[in-house]
Amino acid sequence: MPIHHRRPARAGCQPVAAWQRQRLGHADRLRIMEAARRRERETYRRGSGRHGGELRETALRVLWTLLYRGLGRAGACDPALQQIANAAHLARSTVQEAVTRLEEAGILLRIPRGTVAGGRWVQVTNAYLFRAPGEWNRPSDTGSRSASDSYEKPEEEQGEGRVLWQGCEPPPIEPTRLEEMRARWGL
Numbered sequence: 001m002p003i004h005h006r007r008p009a010r011a012g013c014q015p016v017a018a019w020q021r022q023r024l025g026h027a028d029r030l031r032i033m034e035a036a037r038r039r040e041r042e043t044y045r046r047g048s049g050r051h052g053g054e055l056r057e058t059a060l061r062v063l064w065t066l067l068y069r070g071l072g073r074a075g076a077c078d079p080a081l082q083q084i085a086n087a088a089h090l091a092r093s094t095v096q097e098a099v100t101r102l103e104e105a106g107i108l109l110r111i112p113r114g115t116v117a118g119g120r121w122v123q124v125t126n127a128y129l130f131r132a133p134g135e136w137n138r139p140s141d142t143g144s145r146s147a148s149d150s151y152e153k154p155e156e157e158q159g160e161g162r163v164l165w166q167g168c169e170p171p172p173i174e175p176t177r178l179e180e181m182r183a184r185w186g187l
Helices: 026-043 056-069 081-088 092-104 175-185
Strands: 108-117 120-130
Touching (some): 056 081
């Protein structure tokens, strides 16, 4: 989509492309926040030694800030990290980590926006687009286990004595399936 070359709303801001705008009503914002809180509760594991689930409280605060305070006059959600940090009462580095967690969960999409200065691309800000809760990535199969616990699976994930294969050789792959895999991966 082309960028509209109108004069920006304020000095120093970047023009906003039509695909970077997203209209969210109050009901949409509530649905996103409730789904994020539900996901946080579902991924929290008591006794894990962590202070929350997959998103943690900081990501929920950043998400709320982006949903309710982040939209600019041009219709894009593109506040600076320091603005988000000030509104959410968090450190800038904490906001960066929270945005990364939100992006990994598939809740939002971060689009780097910048300009060319001196023949070099320079990032100015990020634009954020929100995805519907049905389009989010599934939670990790490790849940909120720490790295030291990941070699042990919870009891509900252990099989009923299933053996995938015995010996040191994996089972043979059907020739048609092998050709499919080679075609897909370009081997």
